[in-house]
Amino acid sequence: MTATLIDGKAFAAGLRERIAGHTAAMKERGITPGLAVVLVGEDPASQVYVRSKGKQTRETGMNSFEHRLPTDTPEAELLALIEQLNEDPSVNGILVQLPLPGHMDEAAVINAIRPEKDVDGFHILNVGRLATGQKSMVPCTPLGSLMLLRDHLGSLSGKSAVVIGRSNIVGKPMAQLLLRDSATVTIAHSRTQNLPDLCRGADILVAAVGRPHFVKGDWIKPGATVIDVGINRTDDGLVGDVDFAAASQVAGAITPVPGGVGPMTIACLLANTLTATARANGLPDPEGLTP
Numbered sequence: 001m002t003a004t005l006i007d008g009k010a011f012a013a014g015l016r017e018r019i020a021g022h023t024a025a026m027k028e029r030g031i032t033p034g035l036a037v038v039l040v041g042e043d044p045a046s047q048v049y050v051r052s053k054g055k056q057t058r059e060t061g062m063n064s065f066e067h068r069l070p071t072d073t074p075e076a077e078l079l080a081l082i083e084q085l086n087e088d089p090s091v092n093g094i095l096v097q098l099p100l101p102g103h104m105d106e107a108a109v110i111n112a113i114r115p116e117k118d119v120d121g122f123h124i125l126n127v128g129r130l131a132t133g134q135k136s137m138v139p140c141t142p143l144g145s146l147m148l149l150r151d152h153l154g155s156l157s158g159k160s161a162v163v164i165g166r167s168n169i170v171g172k173p174m175a176q177l178l179l180r181d182s183a184t185v186t187i188a189h190s191r192t193q194n195l196p197d198l199c200r201g202a203d204i205l206v207a208a209v210g211r212p213h214f215v216k217g218d219w220i221k222p223g224a225t226v227i228d229v230g231i232n233r234t235d236d237g238l239v240g241d242v243d244f245a246a247a248s249q250v251a252g253a254i255t256p257v258p259g260g261v262g263p264m265t266i267a268c269l270l271a272n273t274l275t276a277t278a279r280a281n282g283l284p285d286p287e288g289l290t291p
């Protein structure tokens with residue numbers, strides 16, 4: 001048996017087109033969504049992502065504001081920039097690229113962003129809102145994964161979901177979103193006992209561990225839906241957290257790397273920026289893109 005390929009790249013392209021349509025309608029009313037991306041330091045991978053985010057923001061018709069600061073920038077200077085962006089009415093979304101240099105307090109920086117403009121959904125208030133079922137900004141990678149799951153499965157209600165990874169950026173918010181869709185959710189991590197057996201019970205398996213080919217083919221329940229969040233640079237190029245060749249013989253459906261969750265992350269960043277702009281202007285949420 002060979003799994004259905006869940007084409008995140010194509011889904012993201014369609015999503016960006018719908019976002020561009022909403023953006024054009026807003027611009028007719030004199031509102032242009034604006035996204036500010038802040039990059040501290042010269043990490044080459046981060047520079048690639050920031051460039052790609054800026055390009056897609058502009059292609060969607062939104063304003064893109066990019067701020068690059070040197071690695072040794074004092075934290076107070078970054079906080080002052082965030083305050084300036086908080087006050088700027090042309091900026092609807094603020095993203096501070098992570099990870100930050102070691103001398104900075106990541107939580108303090110994230111929580112300095114006005115929650116309404118926190119398009120990453122990392123602010124403590126948005127985390128609490130998501131956990132309690134209130135409208136919030138939702139982290140982009142989990143949101144993109146949820147969209148792919150809903151598109152492929154329809155209802156997630158009652159399904160057994162295993163999320164491998166407990167990060168604040170992916171694992172924990174992913175579990176919250178699955179729970180909100182009435183899946184039965186287990187969060188697994190490095191201390192989990194008998195992980196292969198646990199995975200074999202999962203109708204939905206989300207791998208967010210950051211280790212190349214960590215999830216083996218014989219961990220997959222036949223017919224399961226597998227979402228591979230991993231982006232690992234190896235000598236063989238970009239690979240996911242799942243052994244794709246083996247897993248795709250067993251799974252019902254699986255996301256590839258590249259071309260799966262990655263492109264959805266950026267499309268959801270634009271979706272959150274559009275939603276933030278609508279909310280800032282008293283307009284209804286476009287299509288309920290940000291749940």
Ligand SMILES: Nc1nc(=O)c2c([nH]1)NC[C@@H]1CN(c3ccc(C(=O)N[C@@H](CCC(=O)O)C(=O)O)cc3)C=[N+]21
Nearest residue numbers: 049095096097098099120231258259260262263265266
């Ligand atoms: N505040 C913050 N928010 C983020 O959302 C954030 C961040 N910091 N720091 C870094 C990670 C990483 N990230 C990715 C986005 C798109 C792809 C993506 O489009 N990947 C392509 C391939 C890209 C390639 O070839 O390198 C794919 O999977 O097909 C990957 C990774 C967002 N991040």
